[in-house]
Amino acid sequence: MSRRRQIYEGKAKILYEGPEPGTLIQYFKDDATAFNAQKKGTISGKGVLNNRISEHVFTLLGTIGVPTHFIRRLNMREQLIRQVEIIPIEVVVRNVAAGSLSKRLGIEEGTQLPRTIIEYYYKDDALGDPLIADEHIACFGWASQEEMNDIADMAVRVNDFLCGLFAAIGIRLVDFKLEFGRIWENDYARVILADEISPDGCRLWDMQTNEKLDKDRFRRDLGGEAEAYQEVARRLGLLPEGENSVLDLDQHRQKRGK
Ligand code: UDP
Numbered sequence: 428m429s430r431r432r433q434i435y436e437g438k439a440k441i442l443y444e445g446p447e448p449g450t451l452i453q454y455f456k457d458d459a460t461a462f463n464a465q466k467k468g469t470i471s472g473k474g475v476l477n478n479r480i481s482e483h484v485f486t487l488l489g490t491i492g493v494p495t496h497f498i499r500r501l502n503m504r505e506q507l508i509r510q511v512e513i514i515p516i517e518v519v520v521r522n523v524a525a526g527s528l529s530k531r532l533g534i535e536e537g538t539q540l541p542r543t544i545i546e547y548y549y550k551d552d553a554l555g556d557p558l559i560a561d562e563h564i565a566c567f568g569w570a571s572q573e574e575m576n577d578i579a580d581m582a583v584r585v586n587d588f589l590c591g592l593f594a595a596i597g598i599r600l601v602d603f604k605l606e607f608g609r610i611w612e613n614d615y616a617r618v619i620l621a622d623e624i625s626p627d628g629c630r631l632w633d634m635q636t637n638e639k640l641d642k643d644r645f646r647r648d649l650g651g652e653a654e655a656y657q658e659v660a661r662r663l664g665l666l667p668e669g670e671n672s673v674l675d676l677d678q679h680r681q682k683r684g685k
Contacts, residue, residue: 438464439477439627449610451510452501455481459627461646463555470645470652472674474504477625477656479665479673482506484589484624491588493581494619496608503677511608511621514570517548517556518578520586521602525630526643527558528602537637545582550606570618577618578607585620593631596662598640601630626656 432444434451438460443452455474460467478500485497498507521528524538528546547564548556564570570578582605593600606622622628626641633640639647640655657674660666666673 439474440623445507445510449510450498451508453506453508453623455504455506455623459642459645459652461642463552466646468645470656472653472677473627473656475674475677476660476665477623477627478504478506480625480656480660480663481623483663483665484592485620487592488585488588488620491584493584493588494617496619496621503673503680508621509610509619511610511619512616513550513606513608513621514574514578514618515550516559516564516569516578516607517550518582518605518607519546519548519602520544520582520605521546522586522590523599523601523630523632525601531558543583543586545579574607574609574616574618581605581607581618581620585624589624589629592663594634597634598659598662599632599634601632603629626659631659 431452433441434444435442439456439458441454441456443454445451455478457469457471457473458467459470459473482497482500485495488495489497496508496511498509500506521544522540524534524540525536528534529536547559547561549559549563549569550556561575564575565572585605586600589603590600603624605620605624607618608621609616609618629641630643631640632638639649640659642652644650644652644655657666
């Protein structure tokens with residue numbers, strides 16, 4: 428791993444050069460951050476779980492025709508992805524009021540929204556990822572109008588699909604964040620879904636109890652983060668019933684310094 432060229436290190440993931448041109452290896456860390464990295468910690472086994480959950484979700488999205496950067500999972504913490512030119516916009520889709528929407532507009536958390544909202548944030552840590560309007564995207568040339576149409580269409584499709592996927596396992600999809608990137612084919616650029624879909628970037632509430640099964644457990648010091656991520660993976664059928672063998676193996680390897 429150390430012999431590979433590192434392209435980028437983010438808060439929760441590292442990108443390495445891939446085996447072929449146009450590919451990268453995405454490594455999932457256990458590190459967790461919140462509030463624009465003012466709060467830092469680790470969630471044991473998170474990287475393994477997010478790798479599996481994101482693989483599962485991106486694979487399913489591929490089968491319904493949503494283009495993604497995912498190629499295949501390589502091992503417990505790594506997946507092979509297509510290299511994209513990241514569009515510097517975080518796309519947030521909301522079905523239920525929570526988080527910054529509740530705070531900004533004074534709407535009680537848990538209020539079902541009468542219609543799904545798509546919001547855009549400018550990806551810039553120094554500025555704290557500010558909320559932006561469509562006008563800003565066009566004005567500053569972060570994406571073309573055509574690309575924004577494709578992004579909005581894909582975000583709606585992903586939301587419809589994920590709402591059903593999670594509802595089937597007793598989970599309410601409150602909100603989530605997506606990132607998109609461009610790939611160039613000859614002189615033509617196409618937008619595809621990038622980054623990851625995991626409990627790090629989604630709000631997932633148990634439908635019966637409203638228990639939070641996502642990164643809010645870390646943000647709000649609720650405890651039980653690792654168990655919550657495991658529960659999501661378990662309900663998606665990604666962990667063998669009644670055991671955490673994948674995580675045990677990972678811990679064993681980490682202790683041996685692998
Ligand atoms: N989100 C994210 N990364 C960010 C900001 C938000 O993954 O940098 C996700 C977050 O997990 C939630 C949704 O986007 O599922 C909406 O987040 P919100 O705007 O409410 O911000 P927060 O209260 O989480 O800071």
